[in-house]
Amino acid sequence: MAERKTVILPCNGLDKALGVVAGRAGIVACAKDPGIKLVCPVLLNSGEPKYDEMVKDADIICLNGCMTRCATKLAESRKIPVKTNLLVPDMVKKFNLKPGTDLVLQTSGVQLPEAIADDIITSIKKDRESMAQEIHSIEVEDKAEYFETKKDKFYFKVPKGAYLFNENDCWVRVFGGLAYLGISDFLQNQVGDILYVDLPAIGKEFGQFDEAGSFESVKSVQDLISPVSGKVVAVNNQLASAPELANQDPYHKGWFVKVELADFDEDKGLLLDGPAYFEFMKKKIELEAKKQH
Amino acid sequence: MAKEYDASTEEFMGVPRKKIPWWPTIDYNKCTFCMECDKFCPHHVYEKRETEQRKLVVANPYNCVVFCRACAKACPEDALSFPDKREITKLIKEMRGV
Numbered sequence: 001m002a003e004r005k006t007v008i009l010p011c012n013g014l015d016k017a018l019g020v021v022a023g024r025a026g027i028v029a030c031a032k033d034p035g036i037k038l039v040c041p042v043l044l045n046s047g048e049p050k051y052d053e054m055v056k057d058a059d060i061i062c063l064n065g066c067m068t069r070c071a072t073k074l075a076e077s078r079k080i081p082v083k084t085n086l087l088v089p090d091m092v093k094k095f096n097l098k099p100g101t102d103l104v105l106q107t108s109g110v111q112l113p114e115a116i117a118d119d120i121i122t123s124i125k126k127d128r129e130s131m132a133q134e135i136h137s138i139e140v141e142d143k144a145e146y147f148e149t150k151k152d153k154f155y156f157k158v159p160k161g162a163y164l165f166n167e168n169d170c171w172v173r174v175f176g177g178l179a180y181l182g183i184s185d186f187l188q189n190q191v192g193d194i195l196y197v198d199l200p201a202i203g204k205e206f207g208q209f210d211e212a213g214s215f216e217s218v219k220s221v222q223d224l225i226s227p228v229s230g231k232v233v234a235v236n237n238q239l240a241s242a243p244e245l246a247n248q249d250p251y252h253k254g255w256f257v258k259v260e261l262a263d264f265d266e267d268k269g270l271l272l273d274g275p276a277y278f279e280f281m282k283k284k285i286e287l288e289a290k291k292q293h
Numbered sequence: 294m295a296k297e298y299d300a301s302t303e304e305f306m307g308v309p310r311k312k313i314p315w316w317p318t319i320d321y322n323k324c325t326f327c328m329e330c331d332k333f334c335p336h337h338v339y340e341k342r343e344t345e346q347r348k349l350v351v352a353n354p355y356n357c358v359v360f361c362r363a364c365a366k367a368c369p370e371d372a373l374s375f376p377d378k379r380e381i382t383k384l385i386k387e388m389r390g391v
Contacts, residue, residue, distance in 0.1 A: 209360045209378050225360050
């Protein structure tokens with residue numbers, strides 16, 4: 001299955017063994033998982049244009065050899081949003097593998113990049129699994145109970161659970177201090193079969209009603225207009241290979257973006273709960289139906 | 294084609310649509326009248342004026358869906374602009390507060 005890209009930006013500092021380990025760990029991770037791409041920090045710093053495409057919409061992991069954090073600083077200077085910042089000294093402690101000071105890595109220094117690469121690959125997998133579990137628990141919590149209506153060609157359902165909506169037909173579901181965002185059943189019905197979903201980069205920040213992604217259907221190109229302000233912490237990788245999930249299950253498996261909320265107390269004042277959105281939409285549909293008759 | 298839209302009866306977030314200044318502005322220094330935005334927008338915000346110098350105008354501004362900027366993405370010349378979303382949100386909040 002085509003997954004969202006992960007890109008590793010190592011510092012590759014050659015003045016310390018720790019920097020050499022960072023570079024080496026990046027190379028090993030790419031060799032072990034073809035879904036991971038590597039950015040050369042020297043080439044990136046020189047303004048190499050090929051990286052613009054590579055880092056776009058990817059999960060960026062900065063791998064820093066030491067506290068100077070050159071990889072993270074480089075990403076900041078190139079305005080690349082970072083998902084995770086890793087420090088090799090933390091990994092030294094975690095795996096109890098000391099690389100020594102020799103730039104030509106010896107014994108532990110050779111094992112350490114292997115351990116770091118495995119750790120990165122495992123955490124990518126864990127991230128995906130834990131989100132699938134969260135969505136499943138939201139599904140269970142909702143017990144799949146919906147308000148449903150049909151008028152002419154307009155059919156839609158609204159979950160009775162703890163979803164909030166804006167009048168642009170996008171929803172937010174707060175879960176464990178974070179929140180999932182997606183499009184409503186009405187919107188997916190209106191646009192028809194969704195063929196492509198464009199999701200924001202991890203780390204991107206946006207205000208309430210800003211675009212938090214867009215999608216292309218057989219009929220049109222539209223934005224997910226975010227009901228809340230926040231920062232992207234994850235996106236639904238499954239939509240890359242299965243955009244139809246946004247049609248089939250818009251409130252659960254078809255979620256778009258997971259965010260860290262910035263000011264939910266303020267934002268929620270402008271949102272509708274499920275029953276209010278359902279009533280609002282019924283009126284809107286009556287009006288649309290009248291216009292077309 | 295959809296019938297004439299009557300914005301006077303429409304509300305957005307509890308505020309009369311006509312009180313929300315949200316619609317695209319065409320930069321005529323950039324616009325080449327390729328009509329991509331008009332082809333794109335299902336709400337008939339734009340209208341063609343074949344015989345005039347400005348061959349495309351924003352004819353039905355209140356048809357524009359508040360916070361939607363999708364037509365700007367369809368414009369190859371970057372000739373379409375929209376108001377600041379934060380300003381509009383602030384305005385809506387103020388009007389809702391009344």
